[in-house]
Amino acid sequence: MNEVDALELVQAAIWTIIIASGPAVGLAMVLGVAIALLQAVTQIQEVTLTFVPKILAVFAGMLLTAPFVASQIYTFTELIFQRIAQGF
Numbered sequence: 001m002n003e004v005d006a007l008e009l010v011q012a013a014i015w016t017i018i019i020a021s022g023p024a025v026g027l028a029m030v031l032g033v034a035i036a037l038l039q040a041v042t043q044i045q046e047v048t049l050t051f052v053p054k055i056l057a058v059f060a061g062m063l064l065t066a067p068f069v070a071s072q073i074y075t076f077t078e079l080i081f082q083r084i085a086q087g088f
Contacts, residue, residue: 005083
């Protein structure tokens with residue numbers, strides 16, 4: 001394995017991490033901004049109001065996007081195993 005192969009594998013790994021974590025992070029970010037806006041408008045400064053809805057929404061989002069995330073990880077795993085079978 002040379003430097004180009006190693007960089008391709010690292011790039012594929014980083015891209016897989018970004019794609020797999022994207023739905024949960026994006027949902028948490030959007031919900032966090034919405035809750036912050038709600039708190040600013042109503043002047044409710046309750047700490048649990050920020051965490052509990054985000055945790056529940058991220059959990060629900062992860063359940064809904066689990067097949068997509070699993071397929072991305074599976075595709076990356078197949079790429080790695082193909083490279084190992086070819087001897088890099």
